[in-house]
Amino acid sequence: MTATHETAAPAPTAAPPRTVAPALLVAAILLLALNLRGPIVAVSPVTEAIRADLGIDAGTAGLLTSLPVLCFGLATPLASALLARTGLGRGVLVALGVLLGGTIVRSLDGLPAAVAGTLLIGAAITVGNVAVPVVIGRDLPRQAGAVLGMYTAALNIGSMITLSLTVPIAGATDWRFALASWGVLVLVAAGVWWWATRSLGAGTPADAAAEASVAGPVWWRRPVVWGLTIAFAGQAFAYFGVTAWLPLLLGDELGMSDSAAGVSSSVFQVAAIVGAFGVPVLLRLCPSPRIVVAVVCAAWAALPLGLLLAPEGWAVWCALGGAAQGGGITVIFSLVVRRARDLTENRRMSALVQGGGYTVAATGPSVVGAVHEATGTWSGPLLVVLAAVLVLFTAGLAASGRTA
Template identity: 75%
Template sequence: MTATHESPPRGAVAPALLVSAILLLALNLRGPIVAVSPVAGAIRADLGIDSATVGLLTSLPVLCFGLATPLASALLARLGVARGVLVALGVLLAGTVVRSVGGLPTAIVGTLLIGAAVTVGNVAVPVVIGRDLPQRAGAVLGLYTAALNVGSMITLSLTVPIAGATNWRIAVASWGLLGLASAALWWWATRRAVAGGPAAPAGTTVAGPVWWRRPVVWTLTAAFSGQAFAYYGVTAWLPQLLADERGMGVGAAGTASSVFQVAAIAGAVGVPVLLRVVPARVTVWVVAAAWLTLPLGLLVAPAAWAVWCALGGAAQGGGITVIFSLIVRQARDQAENRRMSALVQGGGYTVAAAGPLVLGALHESSGGWTVPLLAVVAAVLLLAGAGTLAARR
């Protein structure tokens, strides 16, 4: 068939500079979203809204990740990746400011702008890595995943002190400065591509079926759906589960559940090493096995919750890394890389947006945490099965 091939940017890009730009960009792809969590009480009191409405400020961006990916892919195809990311960072800055300056309507509008901007970054990064850093793709994807978690941790740690010295509006808006720094470094790293505009498409012949008919596209979508559903469901309910099952206070449970987030760095860095020494399908099995220790461990030995949170956290960091690595490996050209990335993330994040709701409903209907944890087991088994199929060359 005839496919559209996206040429690499004009002029060589210094790998170290580009990696630095990717990692600084990653700090902006989760931090602005979670910034409202530690000051949710102040936001609720100031805007006169309830807890469920405050929750929209963190759940709406995840829904954007799913629904806005076709638009993100189209934007990147039209403008080129370099310009598209700069536009997204501009929208991210605007959304961060708008969210902080008015009442509930402007907060919702700003949140949607942030979600749309982050979606563009989500789709763009695997494309850039696969195109410009193919020999280092696994390692850079691991560092990128780790940086996503670092961005969340930095934001969660510093927003409250900033709010204490100022107010929640300034604290939440202040993270726009990180976006400005990222835009400056991204422009510097990709300035030749930005100056030259989007690369002109060139025709190329790729043997095989139309990209969206390839089974690997749909198995990767299913695998990422299982990974993302488990991650967002556990992230939303782990503090409450620990409070209920271990008798922890709300604050202590929140701090304890941070183990799940911090450990992701180990998985994100470790999976690229595994991919170099064992087949991809074995890496998928290792990730899935570690993931399963969290729900099963909490069911049979909840006293060892710290061990299960650490293993599950490492697995969730490794899960996203191995899936993105498989996208880069399985895409036959750069246009297909972008389209596969958009479809896999769009489908996966749409499913993920239902994770907190589904686990909450199961907890409410069953009166305990056994059924929700079994739902997490099912999601991880989907990751394992579909990921194994996708890892076949």
């Protein structure tokens, strides 16, 4: 089915008058997206330096990646409530302020500061995660597929930039300065977001009035909502598990230096651009989104299987897996936008899908790290990632075939 048949976009008249230029709003969304993964994955290429400095083991180091993802799950209801109360524009600005504070606190001395800053970063990014699909569905409904693709691409470009440059910056200074330096991107995003959304505050009353348009709790009983939640759990678990440990895996298996492994692992991030832009095209061309889900999962599975059977072809496997993870998040959020019956349900579905999925995904870095530490090899962790991809495949097929 095409987007024309499936999308339950709200009528244009439901949105309050706005004067913001679409191009400026898209730019604000993309700059925001650069900050919604980069501060988390920046830890990965300097994990060994952090462990040595703080005197912690691999499992504890994994918390610096997994705690923000746990926040994505547990703090999502609060983020949704904050956005409903303050409006999308102001709510995201508050979140960017908290994100900047968390980035600085994480780089202060000691493990407690690192953990506290990490939690602040996770809470702030949670607000952005929930807000963006709602902003796109409300203010850019006709371009939703393309903008979701660009948004997903920007998430991974932010990861690529931090993975590639954190080690060189740390080499010239130290890991603390390297992680704190990404606060500059937060400031830029906050400035552009304020400029793009300064006229959107008037939308809050209309959005609040729309709360009555979804009858009671019926929306969360829809099978498609839970199917998408489970599918997103598999997608996000695999993504964060791979992102947290891919640099170390490449170093161990192929003898790469820390710097080379950080740059090489960015292939997994930058290749997501292909999937992010390719999936909206496939959704328009294919008779059913189930075909798109199957293609995405086949490419995803190539990463763990390829690294298990032929690690010397790492670049190909990382590119295929990267394209798949970019396509996976795009197809899931496209289905959320399509299946939501109005803007309020869009926000609620987005919150539940992300909240449930990220709660599961929060265990990804720690589970992968613990399995590696217990076995002393990378075979076990890669099989864990493959199992998560199978969850995505099974639940994604079920959800993409449902309309209820």
